[in-house]
Amino acid sequence: MTDITTEKARIGAPSAQPFIDGFTEEGENLSPVNTGTNTSTTAEQPSAGPLGGASAKSHSHGGGVGIPDSSRAGRLTSYKLADFKPLNGLEEDWRFTPLKRLRGLHTEVLNGAAPTVSVTAPAGVVVETVGRDDKRIGQAAIPEDLVSANAWENFAEATVVTVPAELQAESEVSVLVTGAGEAPSAQHIVIVAERFSKAVVVLDHQGTAVVSENVEIIVEDGAELTVVSLQEWADTAVHASSQQAKIGRDAKFKHIVVSLGGDLVRVTPSTRFTAPGADVEMFGLYFADAGQHLEQRLFVDHAVANCKSRVLYKGALQGRNAHSVWVGDVLIRKEAEGTDTYEANRNLVLTDGARADSVPNLEIETGLIEGAGHASATGRFDDEHLFYLMARGIPEKVARRLVVRGFLNEIIQQIKVPAIEERLTAAVERELAATDN
Amino acid sequence: MSTLEIKDLHVSIETEQGTKEILKGVSLTIKTGETHAIMGPNGSGKSTLASTIAGHPRYTVTSGTITLDGEDVLEMSVDERARAGVFLAMQYPVEVPGVTMTNFLRTAKTAIDGEAPALRTWTKDVKAAMQQLRIDADFAQRNVNEGFSGGEKKRVEILQLELFKPKFAVLDETDSGLDVDALKVVSEGVNRAHETGNMGTLLITHYTRILRYIKPDFVHVFVDGKVVEEGGPELADRLEEEGYDRYAAGAGVAVAPAVQA
Numbered sequence: 001m002t003d004i005t006t007e008k009a010r011i012g013a014p015s016a017q018p019f020i021d022g023f024t025e026e027g028e029n030l031s032p033v034n035t036g037t038n039t040s041t042t043a044e045q046p047s048a049g050p051l052g053g054a055s056a057k058s059h060s061h062g063g064g065v066g067i068p069d070s071s072r073a074g075r076l077t078s079y080k081l082a083d084f085k086p087l088n089g090l091e092e093d094w095r096f097t098p099l100k101r102l103r104g105l106h107t108e109v110l111n112g113a114a115p116t117v118s119v120t121a122p123a124g125v126v127v128e129t130v131g132r133d134d135k136r137i138g139q140a141a142i143p144e145d146l147v148s149a150n151a152w153e154n155f156a157e158a159t160v161v162t163v164p165a166e167l168q169a170e171s172e173v174s175v176l177v178t179g180a181g182e183a184p185s186a187q188h189i190v191i192v193a194e195r196f197s198k199a200v201v202v203l204d205h206q207g208t209a210v211v212s213e214n215v216e217i218i219v220e221d222g223a224e225l226t227v228v229s230l231q232e233w234a235d236t237a238v239h240a241s242s243q244q245a246k247i248g249r250d251a252k253f254k255h256i257v258v259s260l261g262g263d264l265v266r267v268t269p270s271t272r273f274t275a276p277g278a279d280v281e282m283f284g285l286y287f288a289d290a291g292q293h294l295e296q297r298l299f300v301d302h303a304v305a306n307c308k309s310r311v312l313y314k315g316a317l318q319g320r321n322a323h324s325v326w327v328g329d330v331l332i333r334k335e336a337e338g339t340d341t342y343e344a345n346r347n348l349v350l351t352d353g354a355r356a357d358s359v360p361n362l363e364i365e366t367g368l369i370e371g372a373g374h375a376s377a378t379g380r381f382d383d384e385h386l387f388y389l390m391a392r393g394i395p396e397k398v399a400r401r402l403v404v405r406g407f408l409n410e411i412i413q414q415i416k417v418p419a420i421e422e423r424l425t426a427a428v429e430r431e432l433a434a435t436d437n
Numbered sequence: 438m439s440t441l442e443i444k445d446l447h448v449s450i451e452t453e454q455g456t457k458e459i460l461k462g463v464s465l466t467i468k469t470g471e472t473h474a475i476m477g478p479n480g481s482g483k484s485t486l487a488s489t490i491a492g493h494p495r496y497t498v499t500s501g502t503i504t505l506d507g508e509d510v511l512e513m514s515v516d517e518r519a520r521a522g523v524f525l526a527m528q529y530p531v532e533v534p535g536v537t538m539t540n541f542l543r544t545a546k547t548a549i550d551g552e553a554p555a556l557r558t559w560t561k562d563v564k565a566a567m568q569q570l571r572i573d574a575d576f577a578q579r580n581v582n583e584g585f586s587g588g589e590k591k592r593v594e595i596l597q598l599e600l601f602k603p604k605f606a607v608l609d610e611t612d613s614g615l616d617v618d619a620l621k622v623v624s625e626g627v628n629r630a631h632e633t634g635n636m637g638t639l640l641i642t643h644y645t646r647i648l649r650y651i652k653p654d655f656v657h658v659f660v661d662g663k664v665v666e667e668g669g670p671e672l673a674d675r676l677e678e679e680g681y682d683r684y685a686a687g688a689g690v691a692v693a694p695a696v697q698a
Contacts, residue, residue, distance in 0.1 A: 348534070348535075379534065383494065384531045385531055385533050385534075387493055387494070387515060387531075388527070388530065388531045388533060388581075389533065389536075389541075389545075390514070390515035390516040390519070391491050391492075391515055391516075391518075391519055391524075391525055391527075392516075392519055392541075392545035392548070392549070392597065392601070393516050393519035393520045393545050393548035393549040393601070394516055394519075394544055394545055394548045395516050395548065396516070398544065398548070402535075402536050402540065402541070402544055403533060403534065403535050403536055404535070405535070406534070406535030406536040406537065406540065406580070407534055407535030408535075409535070410535070
């Protein structure tokens with residue numbers, strides 16, 4: 001049996017009346033095996049915000065455990081590890097993560113050798129290695145969970161990549177992060193795109209590591225930055241990565257997460273709008289094999305007016321106990337009038353025994369928005385698809401590849417760095433070749 | 438000249454109530470250049486015959502044979518049947534996520550021919566065939582059948598028929614759900630494929646309407662998993678006037694002798 005779960009979406013906090021026509025407290029039903037569940041809505045009446053008085057009530061999750069935060073905005077953030085309670089796995093943001101497999105990232109002092117960082121950058125881009133007291137550290141991020149705080153408390157030095165004002169970087173900045181062994185370690189990277197600059201930065205994670213990483217990203221006014229985070233770790237690697245971006249006025253930010261290798265990879269990207277007119281795209285691609293746990297939890301914080309965000313994560317799963325988790329939190333605050341947002345997650349389950357969890361959360365505190373929508377679909381590559389393609393002469397293996405390649409290519413082609421695109425296409429082919437055996 | 442021969446075919450499916458026999462001894466011979474219409478009321482087993490020929494895993498052949506020029510079709514996998522020259526235009530084509538029409542058509546053509554088509558002529562052929570079937574050029578970039586209307590899906594089935602050039606085409610209620618204009622366009626496509634002189638056609642339909650545009654050489658009437666009457670095109674005309682009621686009237690129907698060998 002294939003275990004496919006798609007949780008019901010929830011929108012905002014519970015209230016007796018749906019605050020958007022057609023939506024109940026629990027959101028619309030998302031079919032568990034689904035090829036096109038797709039919803040989009042525009043809030044029309046500026047009714048009382050869902051976070052009003054009722055926000056303190058907890059709401060139930062379909063099959064979930066623990067008490068979820070009443071609002072994503074209410075989550076504890078701190079630079080101090082001691083402020084976070086020890087994890088027991090029932091916390092809302094850890095309930096899908098097998099803590100045992102974190103290999104101490106949540107319990108040990110992270111003083112193992114940090115992965116080595118080597119940066120290849122085009123002319124004009126400044127690369128520095130700095131100590132903990134550098135003033136740029138802490139400008140964009142503040143830990144939102146214990147594992148991130150643990151890294152913050154323990155990292156020895158940070159790599160800072162700065163794209164100076166108005167520089168149009170002529171090629172991508174490649175930040176190669178190579179694991180230095182399996183002792184739990186901490187990593188810190190800062191990426192600054194100064195005003196009106198334009199660049200692509202690729203964080204390329206390879207080798208073996210047990211590491212908690214904080215990536216701070218500052219996209220200043222009018223800058224245009226793409227950050228691609230590739231996780232092509234060796235099989236035993238454990239990686240938690242908090243990637244927080246602060247977005248300036250009229251800035252454009254594209255963030256792409258690609259998780260393929262590692263035993264447990266948990267990426268938590270967030271983007272915070274700080275001034276109007278900005279545009280954020282967040283993409284993700286993951287391919288979970290037997291036994292692999294690939295988790296992505298993103299947060300888009302529409303804290304100011306007239307910003308736009310688009311989120312699309314796509315994942316393929318194959319093999320026993322392949323597990324993917326996608327949680328997409330989008331918060332439209334009261335001030336964020338004119339917001340335009342849409343988030344979607346699609347999963348393709350290729351074999352029996354895999355499990356995809358997908359939870360879109362959309363909180364809307366103002367009705368004066370352009371649009372807000374979300375969609376989640378977890379489908380199986382099923383016998384009817386296979387029959388159709390085979391009835392056209394296409395052998396089974398080729399048919400399977402055709403579908404997966406096409407499914408994931410939508411994300412790969414967003415990267416727009418030909419060398420990386422080719423590498424990922426080849427990596428997906430390797431993943432598929434593994435199914436054939 | 439090729440021959441597709443179906444002999445005393447018995448087919449069953451598994452249902453919650455147990456095994457159910459759908460086809461109860463069907464025999465049929467189709468030769469290159471011939472068009473056979475299979476007509477019958479809902480539930481008579483017409484579509485089961487189509488899916489069984491193509492090899493859909495839902496259907497189990499309990500006895501009987503299907504051969505293509507003497508080769509045992511039932512021994513072949515679904516893709517082998519297609520490569521041997523059998524094409525099924527499906528009643529409900531599925532949407533295939535993530536695969537563009539362009540990519541799909543080229544991959545299928547390559548599989549069927551055993552070699553990749555010459556890119557230049559292939560692109561031209563696809564374009565021309567799409568134009569003739571009045572399929573918008575932008576469909577080529579869309580995913581297979583994704584978001585297509587019922588009529589668009591059927592046109593795309595016929596597009597494949599024209600491009601893949603099978604020895605035998607099985608059209609499973611291709612006409613259902615089409616308006617008159619679309620019906621004409623689709624019929625013209627089938628007729629073009631037929632006029633090449635290298636194809637035999639098995640046209641499965643509930644209505645006689647499509648037979649105004651595609652002229653059958655033989656008409657077979659299906660009731661309850663069996664052929665109950667066979668004849669020439671005039672049988673279709675009679676059915677148009679009288680409907681299937683007289684067959685449904687009971688077991689007393691005399692089966693007319695087969696008009697063809």
